[in-house]
Amino acid sequence: MTNEIRDNIARNATKQKFTKENDAIKQEENDLALELYHSLFTPEELKLVTKLDTKWFHQDKCLRFNCGGYNLMLCIKEGVPVPYSRHCSILGNISGDLAIKAQEFANKKKDVEADQAKALRAIGSVLYSVNTIKQLKTVWPEGADFYAMYDEASAKSKGGVPAVQIDEINKLLGLGGAE
Structure with a gap:
């Protein structure tokens, strides 16, 4: 069993386990980022910027905020116009209940990522303790x-590990065998 096979098995197992959780986190992150974004700009500003062609403003899918001292970066599905030309600049300061909500989300996301990393390490330790399927x-x-x-031996097999091409290796190294 190769390291690549071990890593693929571990990734597939954790991906399958955490898909629903990751999808929910991404949706929550998108919604929260848009809520924070809309809290920083007046409705008039947002309405005005939507009237202009998208080439007039940088469209960013990565939004950064200062949430009560936390430097929080949130990703969204579709880019929104931002007043900075640099990628992922801090858009503004968030305080009060919205900052607490953002910090709680950041901690929740960090916990989910930690659970995934723990599962990946646990599976990896099992996989690296064996040499064969x-x-x-x-x-x-x-x-x-x-x-x-x-x-x-499985019906789902894609052929296992590719066979070593002995004749080709022998020919390259000039070792006996067919020429």
């Missing part, structure tokens, strides 16, 4: 769905 099947039979594509 056969060994992995005895150690972690519950994870069969994640490594079935690499198990030559």
Whole structure:
């Protein structure tokens, strides 16, 4: 089993487990970023900027705010016009309940990322403790769905690890065999 296969199995397992959670976090991040963005500018400013062609203002999908001392960067799905030409400049200061809400979200996102990293490390430690899929099947039979594509005995197999081309190697090194 190669390191690439181990890493693919670990990534696929954690991705499958955390997909719904990540999608929810991304949506919450998008909504919060837009709420903070709209709190910094007057409705007149936002209305005026939408009348102009998008080439007049930098459209940014990465919005940064100072939320009660936190330098918080939030990503959104579609870019919004920002008054700075530099990518991801701090748009303004957020205070009060909105700053607390933003800080709570940042902590929640950090916790989810920590859980994912912990799962990835745990799976990685199992995967790096074995050398073959056969060994992995005895150690972690519950994870069969994640490594079935690499198990030559499985119907889901994509052929396992590519076979080493011995004849080609021998020819390149000038070692016996067919010429």
